[in-house]
Amino acid sequence: MSHPTRNNEPRFPDGPAPDPAGSHFERRIRSFQPRRSRVTTSQGEALERLWGTWGLDIDGRRVLDLGAMFDGRPVVLEIGFGMGEATAQMAADDRDTGILAVDVHTPGQGNLLGLAERAGLDNVRVANGDAIILLREMLAPDSLDGMRVYFPDPWPKKRHHKRRLIQAEFLTLAATRLKPGAVLHCATDWEEYAEQMLEVLDAHPDFENTVPGGGYAPRPAFRPLTRFEGQGLDKGHVVHDLLFARRPHA
C-alpha cells in the first residue's frame, strides 16, 4: 500500500527515490548501488509521520540554511549512516551538535527517524540522496564543523575502486564545505581501503593528520560500534580510524 502525498504522488512506504537528484549522464563518483530493500511497517510509519519535519530530499536545487535548521548549533555531516544506530547514539551523547545524516537507504532513513523520535532528539536531520550532490549543490562553503564517513562501501573489486568515496576528487569537494580546523573522521574495516584513505588524505593539500607523527588514529571513545563494524569484527577484520583536519585557508 502506498500513501498519497500532498500532490498525490505515492511516496511511502516504498520510500523516496534513492537518488532524487540523480542523473546517470553526469560524471560523478557513484559510491552507492541503488537497492530496493524492504521497509518494515514501523520504518514506513516513521517515514510517513516524521519525514515532513525531520527529512530532507536532496534535490540539488537550493543552498541549505544550516543555522536555521539546527538552531545555530555546529553541524556535522555524516555520510552513509546505514541503519542509523551509531548516528542516534552520537546525537544523544552530544545534543549541542547538529547531525545532518545522509544516506540513500530508505529502511535506514525510517529506522533513524524512529530512533531519533524515541530518544527525543531534535539535533538530527535525515537527508535522502547522494552526499555528493548535497555537498556540491546544497551546502555553502565553510559551513560544516565536521564530517563522518563510517564504514563506507569498500568496493573490493579492482574495477570498482573508482566508486570508493574517499578519493582525491571527493576530498577536494569536502574540503571546501568544511570550516578550517573541522575534522573529517573516517573509519573502515577494509585494510586495503584504509591504506588508500591514509594515502589520499596524507597527499591532499587541504587536510592534515590530527595524529601527532601521522598514521591511523586510536579509536575515539565517542564513536559507537556501528552495524557494519560489528559485521567486520565478526569476520576478524581490523578497524582503522582516520582523523584529518581541514587546513586553514592559504
Ligand SMILES: C[S@@+](CC[C@H](N)C(=O)[O-])C[C@H]1O[C@@H](n2cnc3c(N)ncnc32)[C@H](O)[C@@H]1O
Ligand atoms: C557499508 S554501509 C555503512 C553504514 C554505517 N555507517 C555502518 O557503519 O553501519 C555504507 C552506507 O553508505 C551509503 N552511501 C554510500 N554512498 C553514499 C552517497 N554517495 N550518499 C549517501 N549515502 C551513501 C550506503 O547506502 C550505505 O548505507
